[in-house]
Amino acid sequence: MAPLTSALTHSLQSLFGERYTTSLALREQHGRGEAHHAAALPDAVIFAQTTAEVSQIVRLCAAENVPVIAFGAGTSLEGHLSAVQGGVSIDLSRMSTVTRVSPQDLDCTVEAGVTREQLNTHLRDMGLFFPIDPGANATLGGMAATRASGTNAVRYGTMRENVLGLTVVLPSGQIIKTGGRARKSSAGYDLTRLFVGSEGTLGIITEVTLRLYGLPEIISAALCSFESVEQAVAAAIQVVQLGIPVARMELMDRGLIRAVNAYSGLELKIEDTLAFEFHGSPAGVQEQVEMVSAIVEENGGRNFAWANAPEERSRLWKARHNAFYAVVSQRPNARGWSSDVCVPVSRLGDCILETRALLKDCSVPAAILGHVGDGNYHVVFAVDPSNAAELAEVAAINKKMVRYAISVGGTSTGEHGVGTGKIAYLREEHGDAVDLMMAIKQAVDPAGIMNPGKILP
Amino acid sequence: MAPLTSALTHSLQSLFGERYTTSLALREQHGRGEAHHAAALPDAVIFAQTTAEVSQIVRLCAAENVPVIAFGAGTSLEGHLSAVQGGVSIDLSRMSTVTRVSPQDLDCTVEAGVTREQLNTHLRDMGLFFPIDPGANATLGGMAATRASGTNAVRYGTMRENVLGLTVVLPSGQIIKTGGRARKSSAGYDLTRLFVGSEGTLGIITEVTLRLYGLPEIISAALCSFESVEQAVAAAIQVVQLGIPVARMELMDRGLIRAVNAYSGLELKIEDTLAFEFHGSPAGVQEQVEMVSAIVEENGGRNFAWANAPEERSRLWKARHNAFYAVVSQRPNARGWSSDVCVPVSRLGDCILETRALLKDCSVPAAILGHVGDGNYHVVFAVDPSNAAELAEVAAINKKMVRYAISVGGTSTGEHGVGTGKIAYLREEHGDAVDLMMAIKQAVDPAGIMNPGKILP
Structure with missing residues (x-):
């Protein structure tokens, strides 16, 4: 270069x-x-x-x-x-116009710099929302580029399922539009999905067309605590396997709850916790609640605490979204290291068990949290970026955790992307398919000017 | 070559x-x-x-x-x-082994030659099903290759959303695996979605890993008739816009009903018809039925006829799946020409109106049907393949219908694929993005040996 x-x-x-x-x-x-x-x-x-x-x-x-x-x-x-x-x-942050909202078609087009919170504020009065919510208030262009998801993915899917089309600037400077506004299409290669998750290495996303959803008639949220992470995970797995359409199902271990209480001024019980949200009609939500309550109880869960008032719910989810910052703030001058794997849900229990064993003697503050309905979980470490030994310690834990996930048929990153941090695992996960990724990169960006050094080994 | x-x-x-x-x-x-x-x-x-x-x-x-x-x-x-x-x-039809089913993870892996009916027969006793159902009893490899969908897509998505991973033989003979078993991943380019819908032009799909679903607790189906297609479409659009999670919502115009009655030995009322299916818990289905009934009535629908017994339901949907054959059988020695467009749902009414106008003086038997919940509809013509004038007449109607769909933000094919039949519209729909598709084809299959003459102009 x-x-x-x-x-x-x-x-x-x-x-x-x-x-x-x-x-x-x-x-x-x-x-x-x-x-x-x-x-x-x-x-x-x-x-x-x-x-x-x-x-x-x-x-x-x-x-x-x-x-x-x-x-x-x-x-x-x-x-x-x-x-x-x-x-x-x-x-691209100044490209922040919501270009079009079509309530009749439940879709919209936004410039890449529009953030998820900005979009939802814009939509609120129309009775619509966009569900994908990584913790941070990311831009929708960035979220498309990293194939982001978040707490609602268990019900609504990820950016993969919710981007209908894109405007992309190619490495030549040429501007193309991919996809369209039809809900489905068989017309040619799926360029939209090729750019979603390509992390700026094939082109720059400047505009995104998204699916939207009507605000649910009823929203109900609840926390319940467990004596162990294993119990919480067992309950979560059963909810998935029974196909109960929960909108959110989040694991927060007791370390995380402690951090979140301190950071967000909450007084949640310091126990391993599942946080649920239910969307639907009154009868539908009631049914989901009854089924989930039974499963929770069966797995030793207790203290079902409801958060149904809108302000209570938003305090809860805001605290959850700030989990990364909460862990990091436990330690002065620390930075966060957030590992991210996703596994088949039947293997979630043993993966988390394995991860807990890895964390047992870890010298830095760490917490486990996850979108367990998808089999996706994170460990957030608060590291001193100037301490090489500490970084090596966390890197070693991270490597073991990622390799274990891959070994059970999972992925090295459920939603954060590859960037520079997961390059080392790409071939372990995808084998020779990586050569094809490289051939595509070479075809689209032969000079290699688009975000070099990311994704590909 | x-x-x-x-x-x-x-x-x-x-x-x-x-x-x-x-x-x-x-x-x-x-x-x-x-x-x-x-x-x-x-x-x-x-x-x-x-x-x-x-x-x-x-x-x-x-x-x-x-x-x-x-x-x-x-x-x-x-x-x-x-x-x-x-x-x-x-x-590939002899590659017909269901390799693995994991009820706990709601996924399975099948060889490419397994058909959708074979898979569902295999799954039935496990309380699971795979929802994607093009009319024909296609193979799952073929369905992946054409990005197929069908009557359940409005609720469960298409092959795009339901393929987790693939085994693919590349043009070099190299075998790769794409995707994996995690429900979501941000690990590199989405090769799975690149091959889904690539119609054998980039590689040959030999194995497919699919999402599965638990059989719904309650399934209820109903037909209702309208005085006009316009009324039926207006009702369908309202159901979509209210976000009612119907599992199926199919339009069949009176011409189609007549053909279906004759072909499948049914005695459905010969009127423009919407066919619904509702999946869920007893209370959930009840709610959906009440909401849909109110919408249907508001739009002049009548004669809500229920088909709740399993054998009644399967007779109904089997007849619907055979719609193509039913239209074709109206005329000795005819072949079917099935056009296929998909548009934003707010434009579905005027698109179908326009299509009906095109069909007014058409000299061959034709019927309109569609997965209207997705904005996707077809016209099936029974043509005499040796009659050039007739083929030209239908080609002209098809061209106008496709161009109108593209002009309102829709796609030239919702689920049948491009093949040779829609190549002429690819650039009209995707503009310069077609150049990128060609660059990818060139990179993956430089000699052009994979299903030449398909998709790309």
Whole structure:
């Protein structure tokens, strides 16, 4: 990869004026996400405002073999934003217009920089919502790029299922539209799903068309505590296997509850906990609650605590969404390291057991949490990024946890993406299919300027 | 593309013995699907029994630049099976083992030649089912390859949402596995979704891992009639917009009902009809029925006729699944031409109105039917394949219908695929994104031996 030449700098500067910057503070902010990964600074940051501008930047950079890295809210957890080979960070956060909402079709189109909270605020008065909710208030472009999910995926799916179409700037600067507004299509290769989860390595997503949902008639949330994580997981597995359509089913171990209480000013019982949310009609929710209550009780759960008032519910889920920050805040100057695996639900119990054993003698604060309805769970570690021994200790635990997940038919990352952090496991998980991924990368981005050093070994 | 050399013939013959054939009858059977498209015969047919054998065939053919075309049940509707450049048809129907079912994880793995009916028979005693149901008893490999759906997609999604992973033989003969058994993953490019819908042009699917569902506690089906298709569609749109989780919602116009009665020995009222199926708990089904009944009544629907006994329901849906054959059988020696578009549901009313206008003076028998909950509908024409004027007349209607669908944000094919029949519309629908599809095809299959002449212009 080439450095920014003065000619390119000049062109970009004259096109973008003050929206082109090389300020150290901004480069530092754009060279990393929220996790432990070391920053790698881009040479410049440009605040783009339109798809045409993104195309212009990419075209100019492509001509000089300069890397481009898309930046949304900066909340990535696996090093996606590190400019490991320098280049230009294209900040899309000012592309924040909700372009179209069609309540009749339950879909909308947004610019890539719209955040999930912004979209839901926009939708609320129309009786609609968009369910995908990674912890952070990420942008929808970023969420598409990492194939994000969150607490509602057990009921509503992930970005994979909820993106209908995209506008993408290709490495040549060419602008294409993928997908469309039909709910289903058999018309050609599924380019939408190729870009969803491609982490900016094949093109830059500038616009996203999304499925929306009507706000449920009734929403009801509940917490219940267990004497052990194993009991909680056993209950969760039964709920999945019976096909009860819970909207959320979250595991929080007692370490996490402690952290969340401190960070969010709550007074939840410090026990291993499942948090549920039920969506539906009054009778439907009632049925789900009865079935889940029976399962919880059967597995030794107790203290079903309800949070039905909207403000109570939002306090609960906001606290859950802030779990990462809560764990990290336990320790001054720490950064979070969030591991993320997903396994077939029948193996969730032994995977979590194995993970708990790995954490037994861990020297840094750590908590287990997860979207257990999908077989997806995380361990968040609060690490001192300057302490090499500590980083090595956590890396070793992470490696064992990921390998165990892969060995039972699971994946090295359920929702955070590969970035730089999971590259080492890609071949272990996908074998020779990785060669095909590389062939596609080579075909789409032969010069390798799109977010280099991510996903592929 | 090269013809079969005698050396290649010799190698294949000595490897496959009687499972290698050049019999005219078998070549004729393998050179076409069920629709109007003219047959184009492969030079030979091989009945493969394992993934390794498929790999062997592909490797040998690749070395000589000979095309390979995968064949399942032969039920394709858009000319996918035509050996337009000759080559070898690889028949996968003998790869019909259900390899694994995991009730605890609600998933299974099947060989590509397992049919949807075979799978559901296999699952029935476990209380599970696989919902995707194109009319024909297609193979699951073929359904994955065309991104098929059917009557249940409004509730359960299509093959896009229900394939977890694949085994694929690449054009080099290399065998890869895509995806896995985790419900979600962010680990690299979504190769599974790239192959789903690629119609054998990127590789041959030999094994499919699928999501399964528990059989619903209660299933209830009903037909109701309307004075006009417009009224029926208006009711269907309201059901979608209210988010009522119907499992099936099928439009059958009066022409179709007449054909179905004659073909399947039923005595349904000859009126424009919506057929519903409701899945859920007793209370849930009751709620759905009440809401749908109110909507139907509001839109002038009447004669809610229930089919709740299992044998009644299966007779109804079997008749619906045979709709294509029913229309075709109205005319001796006819073949079916099934057009297939999908539009945003808010535009479904005017699209169907427009289609009815196109059909007003059509000289061949035709009927409208559709998975209206998804905005997906078909017109089935019974054409005389030797009558050029008739084929031209239907082609003109088809073209107008497809273009209208694309103009309102819809797709040229909701579930039948592109094959040879929809190639002409690909660029109209996807614009420059088609260039990217071609670049991917070029990267994966540089010699162009995989089902040449399909999907891409």
